[in-house]
Amino acid sequence: MSASAPTRVLVLGADAAGMSAAHQALRTARRTGRELAVTVLDKGTHTSYSACGIPYWMAGDVGSGDDLVARTADEHREAGIGLRLGVEVVAADLAARTVTTADGERVAYDELVVATGAPASVPDWALGPDGACWDGIGVVKTLDDGAAWRERFAAAGDGAHVVVVGAGYVGVEVAEAAMRHGFGVTVLTRGRGMSMLEDELAERVDLALCEAGAEVVLGVEVTGVDVVDGRVTGVQWEGGSREADLVVVAIGVRPATGFLAGSGVEMADNGALRPDPHGRVAEHLWAAGDCCEVRRRIDDTWVFRPLGTHAAKHGRALGDSLAGGTLSFDGMVDSSITRFALGEVYLEIARTGLSRRDAEAAGLDPVALLTEGTTASGYMPEAEPIAIWVMADRSSRRLLGVQVVGGHGAGKRVDAAAAVLWAGGTVDDLAWMDLAYAPPFATAWEVLQIAARRVAERL
């Protein structure tokens, strides 16, 4: 290769992390004067789509799958990216700097960016003899999954019953989507559901689901399904069963890093990569997005949090760094949010920071309290109940975590706490800082600050 030949950047994966990296690399290269030839391979047929939006498409809030596509393949190509869809990479030779596709093609690179994401986990009981899910069973991850669910919902009769296996964010969102179509819904979960929340908040989510008309079955592990003519008709667990016309599997995702097996690259138990803040994994090897763990700043721990917002940020930092820039993704503080909305039932659900278990595992001495209040001044029609859980470390007074369940305006309150966590601030900072107050939006002592103050008084 001559000195003037462009650096061949090969990106695997055409969603948030990969495409953010690709575009940012080209942007930064224009500034730094580097010559890059960026190629992106993806085994799917879509680029830059919002997986988080699929439950809302299923619900009918979003008109079509195309609406979930932030940038089409053509738009990426017009920006100078060599994009190839339907190309799956099955092996990599890091020493030779080549990857091998499912068709046996070898593709050479100078820099490899792994942004392969994390497909949905599918348990054995969901699969028929051909290795595909039985009819009526599916996951919620790709646009094709979403399209399949739209078809299944449209074909299902009025009295159809949907069993949702898994009660994380996706499980709750999909339960809402199914109920909006008027289907009966049963949510089954191994533990107590909403494992990202403390018990006292998680149970409020369970209750809201029940209030909206769902069945919620906690603490059960699905052992099998009933199938008639290749089509699911029920779900079984130890000591119980439920008739079902449709079964949504929402039990999590797993990093798509199998093609790196045996490469010697360090991975977490689930196969997740652990790139540095610039996206570097090893020499000439970069990674970002759902195929990676991310660094949680509060306890300086690797955790697996496949989220579009981390993917977009880490991808951008990676692309910049690869092209000679200095942007870095300096970890996260474990913020997340969702909502459950059906008829009169409306609940925002959010968290940031550590759980009590995380804090204890980190050797901290957590003090936590739940505080009840209202989202607006009590005399305003906007006022809705809100429950806020705040946790701090006894000796250092450091804020450790905040969780919220409540009405309109409740959820994004965690953002102010996330900013305190980002800065390593104390529960006193949260209690006394200057949040915007007016009666339609808050109480004069904002409920988040009352909650923080109550914890501060107990340290």
Added chain:
Amino acid sequence: MSASAPTRVLVLGADAAGMSAAHQALRTARRTGRELAVTVLDKGTHTSYSACGIPYWMAGDVGSGDDLVARTADEHREAGIGLRLGVEVVAADLAARTVTTADGERVAYDELVVATGAPASVPDWALGPDGACWDGIGVVKTLDDGAAWRERFAAAGDGAHVVVVGAGYVGVEVAEAAMRHGFGVTVLTRGRGMSMLEDELAERVDLALCEAGAEVVLGVEVTGVDVVDGRVTGVQWEGGSREADLVVVAIGVRPATGFLAGSGVEMADNGALRPDPHGRVAEHLWAAGDCCEVRRRIDDTWVFRPLGTHAAKHGRALGDSLAGGTLSFDGMVDSSITRFALGEVYLEIARTGLSRRDAEAAGLDPVALLTEGTTASGYMPEAEPIAIWVMADRSSRRLLGVQVVGGHGAGKRVDAAAAVLWAGGTVDDLAWMDLAYAPPFATAWEVLQIAARRVAERL
């Protein structure tokens, strides 16, 4: 006085600052073992009411003035506070440690807490020969003001026209209130209105008012009113006039510290006191709330920001400190919020930090940009337009200010920025920190963070 006699704490003013101080002093004294006798004098007839709620009472969102009272006089007395209403203090002898009431009574104290608030400013043109406002003219500050407006609104005919003088938060809120009753509304303002916002955001508020059917007249100074039989019938300014059935004066407030004139206590030009973070002004003299300026942390400057949330916090720190505690009110970052809601028009309006003019006055080198986006992922029905203005200092990269105008969920986004300002963080912190993301609440790159990133790229 024997060593065991309780310390006589005299609090002037029975609203947020004064009553927070009184209650916290008693709470802390129980812990520190101090003996306090707390007396509160207030010239009005109500305690602990939300002045911020009055426009919503005027609008009809709040059923009665009682709903705005957080704690009644009886509730305060039951907590052990010696409360006397209808008692106005007109002079103080700080050396002798006495105050004199309008009735000529002298009240002795050991510690004096000034929490007298800030009554609404009333221009000469509003006043009749008896020193009271002409019929049909009033301010918006006390519960009595609110009750008077309820009566005036109820008595006004269908085609009544209301002129609101002043286009700050109260002006906009009162305009909304009047329009909700179906009245025609004209907003008159000296400058360009919404002076707490940069031009490019303020004009969006003006446009929203117009879109909702209000007349907005900028850049005029009211010179007089037309009066028939003691009742206002119009408003005049240089070169113009407007017929009016009712005139709301919302041009600001002024600290009620006249009784300290000549006492030698340091005051701002408008008479505001400048207590330290513990509420101390001088020996045996304390103050908090709307009669004070507050310290803005970002540029370490005294500013007059009469807001219930500052009053409650500073009062609490004062009460604690007076009784031997260590709580402190470590200033603010100039956060505020309101909304304008009428029919289809809905706008949240919020700010935190410095204005461009503040930054330049502080010798900083501000770089600011306005960014347009949506409050939720673009494909969601919740998505509404939002405009975010972000300003940072060129050399230090420190975040200096954020302002927002937009739909549902727009306003409280400033809280995350306020937390960064509180911590003295950079615009990069704001751009890269971990805010909670899900499609109904945000875009994958949250619009606030896109706005910060755009500024960061220009430093």
